[in-house]
């Protein structure tokens with residue numbers, strides 16, 4: 179960094195990585211980010227993790243797209259055979275006018291010849307709220323259907339489905355910082371030390387001051403385990419059995435909060451009868467957790483004055499992900515642990531703006547603010563705001579469903595903004611074959627991602643530190659993003675590109691600034707009531723919901739009822755469903771995938787961040803030392819992982835925390851793309867794939 183005082187400008191903004199939403203001060207020298215410091219945002223209180231502190235230089239990487247590209251007519255077949263440093267056998271440079279014309283004409287021609295439903299769009303949780311709103315409007319208004327989705331489908335769609343069904347709102351009921359007022363907190367299917375590191379520091383403080391931390395994690399983890407009062411490393415896929423057993427104890431021992439249940443819930447008696455079938459003694463063997471431990475956790479959670487539940491993708495990425503979340507909601511309702519300080523339900527959101535992109539309607543079933551497309555009053559509202567546009571009453575297709583239709587030739591054109599399905603989709607070889615079949619693919623991104631390699635037109639876009647707009651973190655805090663540095667070369671801000679394309683497909687859009695988009699969003703989004711652009715410029719962060727223009731937003735919600743019928747939340751019984759494929763002789767172990775501290779999602783950003791890539795340069799998987807011994811492989815040696823979808827070789831790391839029958843594989847590495855192996859089976863409600871459980875064979879790789 180050199181002289182830390184030697185910068186031209188400092189700009190307050192938000193970290194571009196995870197959903198914690200840490201506020202940062204970006205120090206700029208000669209139009210480049212010199213270094214970044216944490217500032218006193220409501221979520222981070224000055225703290226940053228390694229990604230926020232050292233991960234920003236990806237925006238200055240030599241691979242940045244700086245000019246529009248068009249696929250050459252004599253290009254080789256579409257595939258992952260493009261060199262990002264020398265893409266010229268596949269692509270040629272174009273002017274913006276030409277690239278936008280070709281991109282828009284391709285989409286409009288497909289609409290004319292085959293109908294709007296042969297087009298689909300993937301937006302991005304990396305973009306601002308305004309860009310997410312514009313993107314879903316582009317598809318819905320331009321093509322008259324709802325086939326628009328984004329990566330929430332791959333992370334918390336099942337959590338949102340359960341929350342909408344039982345609580346009436348898809349967002350958290352309390353910020354994670356509320357843990358400071360709790361006595362007990364359950365963290366299940368999440369590894370915050372790696373994935374929400376700044377949130378994890380608050381969790382550790384909670385434990386240090388005597389709070390009871392209960393970690394429930396089949397994979398096993400090092401970080402928070404050391405601070406836990408109880409560590410339940412249950413058998414993978416048995417979440418419902420374990421949670422039902424905990425609730426069985428609370429019901430049978432009458433530890434539930436009768437007054438709360440009578441005042442604020444419905445469906446208790448049916449639920450009580452259901453839960454009686456899950457005594458801990460019957461569930462203990464299935465879960466791999468002793469009945470007495472289950473009883474102890476149940477009693478402590480129910481008797482505590484204030485308890486919170488946090489969960490991550492270990493809960494949501496299962497074919498029973500919605501049932502898992504239903505159980506967590508029921509557990510909180512049973513104990514009355516919602517709506518008071520130190521209580522709440524909190525699915526830890528992944529991407530920096532996955533909450534905001536979902537709020538903004540980047541979801542195929544709902545318009546902004548989760549208003550169903552099936553509701554005629556909702557469609558009337560948007561017809562009015564969008565100057566006569568008819569909204570299709572049929573819910574659109576989700577991410578994996580769209581890729582299936584692409585594969586079958588029913589969807590012929592796609593507009594992909596900032597997503598990377600060629601890396602992020604389950605059974606990714608299937609997704610890649612599908613992308614190769616598209617007759618027109620427009621990709622808007624900052625790098626030549628694996629998905630962009632299949633594109634017909636590539637539009638060079640902007641990184642978060644190059645944007646102005648708002649993002650919403652896991653705590654429901656709407657935060658101001660301020661442009662710190664210019665876009666490189668001819669790259670443009672994403673909202674401008676969407677507007678330029680919209681005009682070319684015949685839409686009469688006249689936005690001049692993200693502020694105008696935000697003002698339009700407020701016309702249909704009650705969640706933004708009392709949150710104005712000027713207030714955000716002034717305060718930098720405002721939590722929704724908010725009761726007045728000068729009143730802070732509410733960290734804890736639903737103390738006086740739920741946004742459901744009669745203001746009551748609902749108990750929904752959940753049955754035990756086995757994973758879609760279970761280990762057998764041919765595939766005897768369990769594969770689970772996820773992120774690691776230094777790398778973010780498909781790696782397109784963090785593998786181009788010099789410090790992060792230096793710390794974690796090589797694709798790796800984690801296995802228990804006893805498993806490595808059985809395989810005859812030393813730590814650092816190579817193993818071959820094989821599932822019914824494919825096979826890959828990767829470096830093996832010894833990790834005592836990982837269960838002996840499991841292998842953990844991060845999905846950030848293109849050279850060992852984890853999703854070659856994963857199972858595309860979907861949860862029937864959230865339509866989320868079962869990334870967290872595939873049957874796998876692990877062997878020493880050739881030559882080891």
Ligand code: SF4
Pocket residue numbers: 193194195196197198199200222225226227228229230231374375376377
């Ligand atoms: Fe960025 Fe998340 Fe780290 Fe905060 S915790 S610095 S938001 S990656």
